[in-house]
Amino acid sequence: xxxxxxxxxxxxxxxxxxxxxxxxxxxxxxxxxxxxxxxxxxxxxxxxxxxxxxxxxxxxxxxxxxxxxxxxxxxxxxxxxxxxxxxxxxxxxxxxxxxxxxxxxxxxxxxxxxxxxxxxxxxxxxxxxxxxxxxxxxxxxxxxxxxxxxxxxxxxxxxxxxxxxxxxxxxxxxxxxxxxxxxxxxxxxxxxxxxxxxxxxxxxxxxxxxxxxxxxxxxxxxxxxxxxxxxxxxxxxxxxxxxxxxxxxxxxxxxxxxxxxxxxxxxxxxxxxxxxxxxxxxxxxxxxxxxxxxxxxxxxxxxxxxxxxxxxxxxxxxxxxxxxxxxxxxxxxxxxxxxxxxxxxxxxxxxxxxxxxxx
Amino acid sequence: xxxxxxxxxxxxxxxxxxxxxxxxxxxxxxxxxxxxxxxxxxxxxxxxxxxxxxxxxxxxxxxxxxxxxxxxxxxxxxxxxxxxxxxxxxxxxxxxxxxxxxxxxxxxxxxxxxxxxxx
Numbered sequence: 001x002x003x004x005x006x007x008x009x010x011x012x013x014x015x016x017x018x019x020x021x022x023x024x025x026x027x028x029x030x031x032x033x034x035x036x037x038x039x040x041x042x043x044x045x046x047x048x049x050x051x052x053x054x055x056x057x058x059x060x061x062x063x064x065x066x067x068x069x070x071x072x073x074x075x076x077x078x079x080x081x082x083x084x085x086x087x088x089x090x091x092x093x094x095x096x097x098x099x100x101x102x103x104x105x106x107x108x109x110x111x112x113x114x115x116x117x118x119x120x121x122x123x124x125x126x127x128x129x130x131x132x133x134x135x136x137x138x139x140x141x142x143x144x145x146x147x148x149x150x151x152x153x154x155x156x157x158x159x160x161x162x163x164x165x166x167x168x169x170x171x172x173x174x175x176x177x178x179x180x181x182x183x184x185x186x187x188x189x190x191x192x193x194x195x196x197x198x199x200x201x202x203x204x205x206x207x208x209x210x211x212x213x214x215x216x217x218x219x220x221x222x223x224x225x226x227x228x229x230x231x232x233x234x235x236x237x238x239x240x241x242x243x244x245x246x247x248x249x250x251x252x253x254x255x256x257x258x259x260x261x262x263x264x265x266x267x268x269x270x271x272x273x274x275x276x277x278x279x280x281x282x283x284x285x286x287x288x289x290x291x292x293x294x295x296x297x298x299x300x301x302x303x304x305x306x307x308x309x310x311x312x313x314x315x316x317x318x319x320x321x322x323x324x325x326x327x328x329x330x331x332x333x334x335x336x337x338x339x340x341x342x343x344x345x346x347x348x349x350x351x352x353x354x355x356x357x358x359x
Numbered sequence: 360x361x362x363x364x365x366x367x368x369x370x371x372x373x374x375x376x377x378x379x380x381x382x383x384x385x386x387x388x389x390x391x392x393x394x395x396x397x398x399x400x401x402x403x404x405x406x407x408x409x410x411x412x413x414x415x416x417x418x419x420x421x422x423x424x425x426x427x428x429x430x431x432x433x434x435x436x437x438x439x440x441x442x443x444x445x446x447x448x449x450x451x452x453x454x455x456x457x458x459x460x461x462x463x464x465x466x467x468x469x470x471x472x473x474x475x476x477x478x
Binding site: 114115118123261294 | 361364365368369371372376380382386390395397433443444445447454455456457458463464465466467468469470471472
């Protein structure tokens with residue numbers, strides 16, 4: 001279940017097992033009541049814009065007509081039939097707002113009004129879960145990366161190519177996020193590494209609570225790499241910290257080079273951009289330099305790697321990047337070196353003492 | 360981007376506060392939303408209205424405090440005002456501006472009341 005937004009509630013599945021759901025009852029202004037389970041997220045699937053004129057008759061008999069524009073997004077196919085909330089944009093000078101609902105009458109006798117200071121981040125709950133995940137990863141020496149992109153940029157191919165090359169170097173685990181199917185987790189498991197599939201149902205992003213559940217299914221022991229493949233979506237996942245060390249945004253050269261400008265939030269939230277499918281550059285009109293320039297307009301500190309998961313071109317630079325991000329390895333050899341140096345320092349100090357004592 | 364999710368987050372905060380502080384009606388909700396937070400204000404208002412139905416905040420007025428976007432221009436070594444993540448520095452015209460402010464989305468405060476218990 002998405003604990004932040006409630007999206008996909010009742011449809012989120014970790015390895016096919018539901019993680020919770022609940023039913024809602026609604027009473028509409030006309031007195032009708034209906035209840036329905038809430039397996040939907042309204043904020044995606046498709047959006048459309050309306051521009052039309054409405055005429056309203058108010059309780060006092062006045063009628064006015066006004067035009068309004070609104071764009072709204074909502075999910076269909078959830079078996080959920082509802083009248084659209086009356087969300088008219090009422091214009092008053094520069095102040096436009098959607099309707100306040102029918103019950104905006106303040107009955108006398110209900111007082112004790114007061115102000116309550118909150119000062120809470122709207123995504124605070126998610127961020128708290130993310131911090132727990134981050135602590136868990138750091139304590140276990142796990143480098144967690146959150147891989148984000150549009151659908152079809154080649155994330156899963158990049159994962160399998162990376163896993164092949166890391167074989168025997170350090171353990172890799174994968175969390176796969178998709179709205180439906182466990183196809184991607186199966187592709188990863190075929191390479192021999194543990195993978196957990198999270199189906200977000202109608203949800204458009206992974207959140208930190210889902211990752212907490214998914215990690216319970218993985219045995220994270222000792223130093224290693226955790227690759228989290230987010231839902232293919234360049235918008236929503238940007239706001240949801242999963243506890244990762246870095247967000248890595250993947251863009252393929254078969255997409256538009258201006259995507260960084262079109263979807264700036266994701267490029268701002270990421271530390272590394274991977275330009276994938278560079279083997280196709282001769283066949284597409286994709287200006288690499290311009291794309292990088294656009295991405296750095298959004299985020300001047302963004303690192304960039306160009307590679308092809310299919311041909312292997314540029315994969316070494318990616319593996320080096322991973323190695324650097326993992327940090328220096330506390331290998332047995334390194335530990336021995338430190339021990340040897342300590343012994344040598346002790347010996348030298350003893351000699352110095354001896355010289356001073358003798359002099 | 361995911362305004363319905365944000366509205367659900369706001370409702371969760373309100374319900375926690377209602378349980379902790381014992382109010383049963385919210386008259387006004389004040390948010391602080393930065394211009395670089397990626398929030399579509401009209402979509403948030405739409406979602407807010409839909410999500411607050413049948414809750415303690417059903418009839419609440421949503422007030423949104425706008426926070427200007429800020430960035431650190433690496434070339435000017437100064438904080439400058441920007442209105443989009445892709446905006447150029449207003450002083451040097453360069454694009455080496457790292458967003459540094461106006462990324463917040465917070466619930467600031469609530470105006471609430473409590474129904475007097477029936478005698």
